[in-house]
Amino acid sequence: MIRLHTTPSGFTLHLGDRLLIAHDAAAPALFVGHGDARMDMYRGNFDIEDYVSERIALRGAKIEGNRVTFSASADSPPLLALEVSDAGLQFAPLDVSINRFWLRIAAEADEHVWGGGEQMSYLDLRGRRFPLWTSEPGVGRDKSTEITRLSDLHNKAGGDYWNTNYPQPTWLSSRRYSLHVDTTAYSAFDFRHADFHEIEVWEIPSRIELFAGENLVDLVGALSSRFGRQPEMPDWVYRGAIIGLKDGENSFARLENMLAAGVEVSGLWCEDWVGLRHTSFGARLFWDWQANESRYPQLSRRIADLDARGIKFLGYVNPYLAADGPLFTEAEAGGYFATNDEGKTALVDFGEFDCGVVDFTNQDAAAWFAERVIGQNMLDFGLAGWMADFGEYLPIDVHLANGVDARLMHNAWPTLWAEVNARAVASRGKTGEALWFMRAGFTGVQAHCPLLWGGDQSVDFSRHDGLVTVICGALSSGLVGNAYHHSDIGGYTSLFGNLRTPELIMRWSEMAAFTPVMRSHEGNRPKDNLQLDQDADVLAHFARMTRLYRTLAPYLRHLSAEAASTGLPVQRPLFLHYEADAQTHTIQDQYLYGADMLVAPVWQAGAESRQVYLPAGSWEQLWSGESVPGGDWIEAPAPIGFPAVYFNPESRFADLFRQLRAL
Numbered sequence: 001m002i003r004l005h006t007t008p009s010g011f012t013l014h015l016g017d018r019l020l021i022a023h024d025a026a027a028p029a030l031f032v033g034h035g036d037a038r039m040d041m042y043r044g045n046f047d048i049e050d051y052v053s054e055r056i057a058l059r060g061a062k063i064e065g066n067r068v069t070f071s072a073s074a075d076s077p078p079l080l081a082l083e084v085s086d087a088g089l090q091f092a093p094l095d096v097s098i099n100r101f102w103l104r105i106a107a108e109a110d111e112h113v114w115g116g117g118e119q120m121s122y123l124d125l126r127g128r129r130f131p132l133w134t135s136e137p138g139v140g141r142d143k144s145t146e147i148t149r150l151s152d153l154h155n156k157a158g159g160d161y162w163n164t165n166y167p168q169p170t171w172l173s174s175r176r177y178s179l180h181v182d183t184t185a186y187s188a189f190d191f192r193h194a195d196f197h198e199i200e201v202w203e204i205p206s207r208i209e210l211f212a213g214e215n216l217v218d219l220v221g222a223l224s225s226r227f228g229r230q231p232e233m234p235d236w237v238y239r240g241a242i243i244g245l246k247d248g249e250n251s252f253a254r255l256e257n258m259l260a261a262g263v264e265v266s267g268l269w270c271e272d273w274v275g276l277r278h279t280s281f282g283a284r285l286f287w288d289w290q291a292n293e294s295r296y297p298q299l300s301r302r303i304a305d306l307d308a309r310g311i312k313f314l315g316y317v318n319p320y321l322a323a324d325g326p327l328f329t330e331a332e333a334g335g336y337f338a339t340n341d342e343g344k345t346a347l348v349d350f351g352e353f354d355c356g357v358v359d360f361t362n363q364d365a366a367a368w369f370a371e372r373v374i375g376q377n378m379l380d381f382g383l384a385g386w387m388a389d390f391g392e393y394l395p396i397d398v399h400l401a402n403g404v405d406a407r408l409m410h411n412a413w414p415t416l417w418a419e420v421n422a423r424a425v426a427s428r429g430k431t432g433e434a435l436w437f438m439r440a441g442f443t444g445v446q447a448h449c450p451l452l453w454g455g456d457q458s459v460d461f462s463r464h465d466g467l468v469t470v471i472c473g474a475l476s477s478g479l480v481g482n483a484y485h486h487s488d489i490g491g492y493t494s495l496f497g498n499l500r501t502p503e504l505i506m507r508w509s510e511m512a513a514f515t516p517v518m519r520s521h522e523g524n525r526p527k528d529n530l531q532l533d534q535d536a537d538v539l540a541h542f543a544r545m546t547r548l549y550r551t552l553a554p555y556l557r558h559l560s561a562e563a564a565s566t567g568l569p570v571q572r573p574l575f576l577h578y579e580a581d582a583q584t585h586t587i588q589d590q591y592l593y594g595a596d597m598l599v600a601p602v603w604q605a606g607a608e609s610r611q612v613y614l615p616a617g618s619w620e621q622l623w624s625g626e627s628v629p630g631g632d633w634i635e636a637p638a639p640i641g642f643p644a645v646y647f648n649p650e651s652r653f654a655d656l657f658r659q660l661r662a663l
């Protein structure tokens with residue numbers, strides 16, 4: 001389907017009938033050059049600046065069959081080679097000093113573009129530039145807000161619209177094609193130009209893959225096949241919410257109170273199962289991944305008792321080991337850590353405690369962590385799942401066993417981390433049964449990680465860091481092969497006086513009831529913020545939302561099976577099933593829950609209704625049973641407890657949906 005045509009002064013490249021590259025001497029599509037980057041990392045946040053000393057337009061192009069060699073002019077030495085095949089575009093540098101690459105892809109004026117991994121602020125990428133580098137997403141993520149300014153000032157942690165834990169150099173176009181850049185280097189997609197999209201890579205990428213489809217559903221399926229599909233969700237998840245508590249032994253008593261209040265529960269998630277250390281920042285987890293008997297006495301027995309009642313126990317792990325923990329000594333003796341310039345264990349300061357990072361490019365180290373830490377200390381101990389955190393934290397100044405520059409391994413690190421977790425789960429025969437979740441990602445993470453979580457949103461309704469960003473994150477990541485997404489109910493980050501409100505928790509709970517997994521979190525400052533079990537109205541509301549979720553289990557099982565067989569995500573942009581409707585191409589604050597249900601969460605404080613777009617067809621309002629014609633925007637009622645949800649009355653699940661009215 002990829003066709004290369006020679007023109008009088010260059011060439012064109014088509015994917016089917018789509019023009020993708022038009023290159024000639026007067027208007028070159030390819031550029032190479034030299035750059036010198038400055039990268040500073042501060043606890044997962046990066047300050048990156050590039051000085052481009054030379055950008056060379058490749059005006060000369062010599063074409064021989066499906067091979068093109070490029071030079072600055074017709075009579076200058078060749079700098080770059082391109083091979084065109086059905087596998088895509090393969091590039092090779094002919095000058096090894098080149099470390100920058102730019103390629104322009106033809107665009108159309110009314111074209112829409114989506115993807116880029118998990119994007120939290122904008123679903124349609126057109127009109128903006130998106131650097132692709134895994135990092136902390138930032139607090140506030142909007143340079144015009146005070147919370148972002150203060151976060152930048154105090155911790156260099158404010159972030160911007162493009163910061164994400166999970167970037168991926170892949171996009172889908174409304175022209176029904178998709179493009180993937182096979183690189184782990186720092187890169188950027190620039191969609192600010194009317195007639196072209198520009199790809200920037202800080203190396204010569206080995207390959208650019210191209211996909212075409214008759215529709216966008218086909219493209220999503222093709223990408224999920226390329227990157228890997230997740231197994232069906234574990235059946236125990238459908239029993240209710242995973243309750244996040246980090247209150248030591250008291251977590252069990254609080255869980256019982258929530259069960260007594262009618263909360264449907266599938267799991268208890270205790271990050272602090274490993275114990276705590278106390279710092280000036282506050283209580284922090286003790287990063288040595290084994291049960292802490294002083295904080296959780298007789299935990300293995302407690303886990304077994306919960307399991308007998310159909311409630312799973314989940315924990316927490318990350319790729320670092322605290323220097324004052326016993327596992328650190330064991331790992332250092334094995335030579336399992338990344339090293340510094342002196343060849344010694346590289347220590348990373350996490351704020352009043354130092355850690356070593358296990359080097360997953362060392363196969364022995366990866367196998368040790370999978371078996372010793374996750375296999376023995378977690379799975380054999382009885383954990384049914386965990387948060388696999390900090391995949392975006394590989395320092396860029398360490399030395400790795402594979403000899404590759406850490407700046408090239410940084411983006412690849414989340415995928416290696418996911419592979420270690422998946423290996424441990426597979427070794428116990430628990431793939432598809434154990435449920436672990438990550439916020440960090442990059443190309444290929446889909447093949448290993450069964451569930452994404454949206455990261456650390458602020459505990460508010462803010463446009464770039466609040467509840468609404470979770471929807472965008474689910475939709476964007478779902479397009480590139482991640483079928484399942486969820487978030488911390490109530491948000492996580494509380495800084496500079498920003499505190500949860502009952503309304504926020506209730507609105508977040510409403511959205512979570514219509515996602516693959518419901519999971520709560522106490523946040524980074526539990527004692528300062530309202531918790532689910534501290535307000536009777538909030539708890540009653542949450543209990544009802546968990547009943548909705550559990551009642552929908554047959555539909556969610558259907559969507560999970562569909563995801564495993566087709567790659568379609570559970571939460572879908574409207575345009576996946578209504579792509580002929582141009583109105584759907586930019587909507588990012590409502591979604592299809594499967595093909596049969598439309599969910600429009602309230603994400604603005606104080607709102608009792610909201611604008612909802614219903615695509616053409618007949619829709620039934622979930623709570624009232626009212627028949628509503630599609631094809632237009634409506635003002636949908638959405639008082640607390642009754643979010644704006646509509647469904648197809650012809651769905652085979654329509655009677656199941658109607659059961660929700662009685663709850």
